[in-house]
Amino acid sequence: MFRDKMKRRSRSENEESEDRLSDLPDCILIYILSFLKTENAVQTCILSTRWKHLWKRIPKLLLRSSTLFCLEDEKFLTFVSKILTLRDNSAALHILDFECDTDHESELVPKILNYVRSHNTQIQQLGISITRDSDLLMPCVSSCLALTSLMLSVYHIRHVVYPETIIFPKSLNLPALTSLGLVGFTFCGDENGCAEPFSAFTKLNNLLIKDCIIKDAQILRISSKTLDSLSMSYNLFDFNKIELAAPNLCTFTFCGTLDQKIYASGFSSVKEVNNGTPDQKIYGSGFSSVKEVNIDAKMFSEFDKSPMILLCWLLDLANLESLTVTSKTLQILSLVPNLLEVKLPSLSNLKSMEIKLEPLEDHTKLLYLVKEAMLKKAAAKSRKEASKLRKAFKAGLRPPSVPDGIVDFLLQNSPSAKVNITSDY
Template identity: 55%
Template sequence: MLNQHRMSDSKEESLMILENMKKKKRHCDHQNEDRLTDLPDSVLLHILSFLKTKHVVQTCVLSKRWKNLWKRISTLMLHSTNFSTVKRFATFVSKVLNFRDTSTALNALDLYRHGDIEPHLLKKILNYVCSHNTHIQKLGISVNGDSGIIMSCVSSCHALTSLKLSLYPRGSNGSHTPILFPKSLNLPSLTSLNLTNFAFCGAESDCVEPFFAFTKLNSLGIRSCKVKDAQILSISSETLVNLAIEYPLEKMNLAIQTDYSSNFAEIKLSTPNLYTFSFTGDLIQKICRSGLSSVKQVNIDDSRQDDASVEHGLIIFNWLLDFANVESLTVTSTTLQILSLVPDLLDVKLPSLCNLKSLEVELTPLDEGYLSQTIKDAMLKKAAAKSDEEFFKLIKAFNARIELPPIPDGIVDFLRQNSPSAQVTYTTEFPHRFHLMEVEESDSAASPNLYG
């Protein structure tokens, strides 16, 4: 039996859940009946399917009823973070695959190994997946390993509805050498796809469309992916509802480019049913107009601070023009700072955001650096245009190292100029840097600040 006599600390999530349920039962039931154990196997297995496999296996010590139950689990969550050494993780995985009931269909497998995975262990796991390829519906693999055998295994799993891949070459030590995404991948039932560190290769045309074969795709996530030998990444889908993009989709041959604006791929969307759109990273992509017209929920987190410019602010502004039907908008304060670089922005009449119902601003720290200096330069230019007095007043404030306002003055009202009743909320993961109540009060009041 697999680690029957080895228990982890009582704080382990799975045992905490199970033991708490049993304690509550003993407290409430005078007949001392084990109501949890009396549940049908199907119910218990369903509960266990939400736990990591290490925790599932640990239930075998609870009683005779639980001794072999784990062997019939249909979901395997194999995460190396739950083990103190790589060797213990490898031993555990091997034993799970050896002792698991082979007559039980494997419906889902999630493999996570931060860093390199031993080739023999990876091959063993993939062979196991392939032996259940007619049943497995959900597959997640996040490793540094041989992408060739991984993609070969994936291509054999035609019943997949959900696929999540985060792949790096073995020995890459965190480098971002991209994995080539296959031009043809026959997964007719796929509804959810998440990719990290892939390169989408173009052909004869200047446009690459890597997802056209997934005719049932509902959710798509792209993280740290690149476009090679093409200018345009095309995402065309009648069924796509949720789209999330993280980090730039850069061209691979940046060194030979001379025009800065052509260094990055354009995103062409043909997604008439897209509902949720999220972008996180350095917002440098241009999106084909009308590509976001159906979207109702938007999340934009432009985290660039090193080289933000008016051009990047204009890209954000152009995105806003496409949000004709957006009802919920979430942006970071850094995104708003970059947007504020657009000259005379507050004088512009927006034709969009007419249906906005909620606006959430996530406050993020603005570090001393390129972006903060660019903002200061823009403020000084604006102050100088008003009067010398305003200019020198601002110089004095900067010399006193007064912090810039976390949100540019007037920009929240600018976003909701066509929906003045939209509810505004402020959140932050940095409570030591921001006082939300003060931000709300300063934003709602017409009090003077550094922006004049």
């Protein structure tokens, strides 16, 4: 009996010490490693001889200077260079995400782009984020015909008025592309003064344009039957209008301080809209089927048309079910004269509303305008009321984060809608 117990104990200890993970096939281990950051996957080479070379065959490379914050510029250069040298070139590379904001960018970018070119028939997802132009960038990208996702960011040292940007090719042949993000690019117009840079992408679902400009064009045309999500942020478009024809568009994000007119024949199916500074008028019956809206508006001038444009948007949201707004957006909306007397024909299907509180900074135009509007309303009641409020402001009173009466105004046709107020500060 004693011997039997010792045998069972010995067998149990052997099972506990057995490395079952290392007994898995290479393809399974490589698949597991692909979920790690590249630097963590490389570190597994010290586990045993079984793991020494596995990382070299991972089909994904994430090389971002912002995440490798513990590495100095020189060490980041060495790390990336060794990864590219030691990796097994016979192994397929499907995903590469490279970000560089170091003094050695001019040395690393050519190495990365040459490596991409050597795997151009395999790469499906490519992200490049750099701070200066490279003559190799667009020729390299155009050779990657298997791409389904492309994100290009070129953060130049920006001029106050117009940033220096890379010209985006008028016709870039990427037949499998479904997701495209561009930061810091220029779109050039044709002989008719129209820029239509995305017409070649027949399978495009997601499009992001940020910090871009238009050259030699009065019209930016975005036309796509497959486009599901469009994001436009902080662009410097100096032209008359944006023509948007996207019948299947579901999400529209817009941030900026532009004055372009947006002719949106494709807004009829939009389900979510995120807006930064809504200085644009949207033409057409586009908001009729919107289900979810997120608005983060900003205002920098007393001549800004944002309050009235916000109200116009709300009037068009006949089928809205979910509304998310910042408290600054509500402050801007409250500047519409006699707003609380307006009878909304819309928002009758609203089911939920979320208000994200934001601090109203001192010495800003919006704070000044909100105070002036409150004083004007108080003066309409009596001079005494206005004088009392003015003294309170001088003593440090701040306008309420959520203007009085505005929640009831928005819920006048949907009084049972749930209201949630959140704050990040």
